[in-house]
Amino acid sequence: MMQTVCIIDDDEAVRESTGLLLSLCGYSVEGYETIRQFLGAHPQRDNAVILLDQHLPQQTGLEFLESDEGRPFLPRAVLMTGQGNSKLRERALQDGVAGYLEKPIDVDRLMEIFGHLASQASPAQIRT
Amino acid sequence: MPTGAAPPSKLLATEEMLRSVLDTVPDGMVVIDDRGLIHSFSATAAKQFGYTEAEVMGCNVSILMPEPHRTQHDAYIERYLQTGERRIIGVGRVVVGRRKDGSTFPIELAVGEVKIGGKTYFTGFIRDLTERQDRERRLQELQSELIHVSRLTELGQMVAALAHEVNQPLAAIKNFLAAATRLIASGHVDEARQLQQKAGEQAERAVEIIRGLRQLVRKGDRAIETVPVAKLLDEAVGLALVGASRHSAAVSLAVDPAVTDTVVDKVQIQQVIINLIRNAIEAMADCPVRRLAITAKPDRDGMIAITVADTGPGLPEAVRSRLFQPFVTTKEHGMGVGLSICRSIVESHGGAMLAESTPGAGTTFRFTIPGPGHAGHGAETSQPQSCPAAS
Numbered sequence: 001m002m003q004t005v006c007i008i009d010d011d012e013a014v015r016e017s018t019g020l021l022l023s024l025c026g027y028s029v030e031g032y033e034t035i036r037q038f039l040g041a042h043p044q045r046d047n048a049v050i051l052l053d054q055h056l057p058q059q060t061g062l063e064f065l066e067s068d069e070g071r072p073f074l075p076r077a078v079l080m081t082g083q084g085n086s087k088l089r090e091r092a093l094q095d096g097v098a099g100y101l102e103k104p105i106d107v108d109r110l111m112e113i114f115g116h117l118a119s120q121a122s123p124a125q126i127r128t
Numbered sequence: 129m130p131t132g133a134a135p136p137s138k139l140l141a142t143e144e145m146l147r148s149v150l151d152t153v154p155d156g157m158v159v160i161d162d163r164g165l166i167h168s169f170s171a172t173a174a175k176q177f178g179y180t181e182a183e184v185m186g187c188n189v190s191i192l193m194p195e196p197h198r199t200q201h202d203a204y205i206e207r208y209l210q211t212g213e214r215r216i217i218g219v220g221r222v223v224v225g226r227r228k229d230g231s232t233f234p235i236e237l238a239v240g241e242v243k244i245g246g247k248t249y250f251t252g253f254i255r256d257l258t259e260r261q262d263r264e265r266r267l268q269e270l271q272s273e274l275i276h277v278s279r280l281t282e283l284g285q286m287v288a289a290l291a292h293e294v295n296q297p298l299a300a301i302k303n304f305l306a307a308a309t310r311l312i313a314s315g316h317v318d319e320a321r322q323l324q325q326k327a328g329e330q331a332e333r334a335v336e337i338i339r340g341l342r343q344l345v346r347k348g349d350r351a352i353e354t355v356p357v358a359k360l361l362d363e364a365v366g367l368a369l370v371g372a373s374r375h376s377a378a379v380s381l382a383v384d385p386a387v388t389d390t391v392v393d394k395v396q397i398q399q400v401i402i403n404l405i406r407n408a409i410e411a412m413a414d415c416p417v418r419r420l421a422i423t424a425k426p427d428r429d430g431m432i433a434i435t436v437a438d439t440g441p442g443l444p445e446a447v448r449s450r451l452f453q454p455f456v457t458t459k460e461h462g463m464g465v466g467l468s469i470c471r472s473i474v475e476s477h478g479g480a481m482l483a484e485s486t487p488g489a490g491t492t493f494r495f496t497i498p499g500p501g502h503a504g505h506g507a508e509t510s511q512p513q514s515c516p517a518a519s
Contacts, residue, residue, distance in 0.1 A: 011296045011300070013296065013297060013300035013326075013329075013330050013333070014296055014299050014300050014303075016300070016326075017299070017300040017301075017302075017303030017304045017307065017323075017326070017330075018299075018300075018303050020303065020304070020307045020323065021303045021304075021306050021307040021310075024307050024310045024311065025310075055292070082291075082292045082295035082296060082299065083291070083292045083295075103295050103296070103298075103299040104295065104298050104299035104301075104302040104303070105299065105302075105303075107303070107306050
């Protein structure tokens with residue numbers, strides 16, 4: 001079955017371009033502007049992996065992942081940020097995100113992370 | 129003060145106490161008689177002037193002052209004794225003292241008069257102002273430094289915000305192009321072309337962000353004032369070298385005598401200079417000869433030309449032609465935004481900025497700022513900006 005990737009980013013161009021690239025790489029892609037929209041579409045917390053922007057208007061990506069609502073998504077979430085710093089990275093990895101990437105994201109690294117997630121071959125986090 | 133008869137031991141103790149008090153007050157004290165001869169010279173005074181008490185006892189107090197007072201001082205006393213006209217007694221003023229080694233220093237002098245047994249004595253209290261003047265100067269330096277630091281911090285924050293803003297279209301461009309590459313590889317050239325188009329739109333978006341930033345620099349609150357060019361450059365050089373190692377470069381500053389004032393936002397123009405100096409020092413880091421020459425000369429139309437010339441490696445031709453465009457940098461960790469902002473600042477003052485560079489022989493940045501007679505100084509310019517991705 002084709003792996004689904006949910007992109008949550010309020011920047012339309014980032015969402016569209018990342019989605020295009022991932023679909024060309026064989027993923028089924030869904031784009032969401034906000035966390036609310038995403039939660040509305042995935043109430044049962046299925047197996048989709050999520051690619052989440054840190055800088056979102058109402059709540060940061062990491063805040064969501066640390067909340068009760070977001071915690072179940074942590075092992076399948078890749079956090080991406082355009083204003084990265086070592087503190088954020090440390091915190092995200094400590095929380096147990098599947099991956100942490102700085103924008104512009106390295107597509108090969110992303111594929112690697114998704115590959116690991118899909119196969120569940122290695123439960124270890126991918127650190128970049 | 130004790131009155132009446134006191135036992136000799138107590139008198140002695142009082143005198144000792146008085147002496148120790150006088151020795152510890154920060155002001156020096158000198159007592160002279162009506163002929164100007166020194167009768168008492170406190171320990172502080174000895175420290176201030178470099179003489180011991182023994183050396184100056186009985187000497188004319190004029191040895192403690194430079195000319196013309198040195199030869200005039202006896203006449204000053206004479207005139208006072210005859211006319212009673214007070215010029216310094218009870219008034220206090222800032223004068224210049226002369227040390228034993230001939231050096232001079234600013235002092236605040238307060239003179240009092242006492243009559244003991246029918247004889248007139250004058251007491252002089254001397255406060256060394258050197259330290260205070262240093263402190264005040266340092267304070268002023270710190271203040272101007274602070275203004276710069278806060279402005280630079282502002283700029284830093286602006287650049288950080290800008291970095292994030294620009295990162296979004298850049299991320300999109302990267303993805304669109306990566307997707308286009310994959311499409312081309314699988315023979316879908318038309319679809320790839322569409323993505324290239326989309327990448328171009330995102331590049332345009334990045335350009336818009338930079339344009340907005342330039343306008344911010346242009347429209348920002350500016351404090352236009354008349355400043356001596358020499359002072360402006362002097363301060364900027366000092367600030368640029370803050371934190372730079374002492375041996376980082378030999379800096380020379382030459383202001384043409386015909387150059388007087390400029391009418392600018394001082395902090396903005398100083399930032400341009402600081403930026404150029406720091407760039408130059410960084411560029412020369414690996415060069416055997418590290419000389420930095422800053423000059424100010426009159427230019428056409430009442431403008432003043434400022435040059436900042438280094439002996440660094442020079443600029444590669446590819447960089448030189450695009451130098452003032454945002455995101456062009458030769459620095460490993462540079463953003464390439466600094467020079468673009470510098471040029472915007474100069475242009476907003478009605479000036480122009482250009483770079484001349486000979487590979488291997490160094491780089492000279494030259495920009496103009498309005499002199500006092502320049503008409504329409506500080507006028508807002510609104511000429512279209514050239515943008516790399518738009519052209």
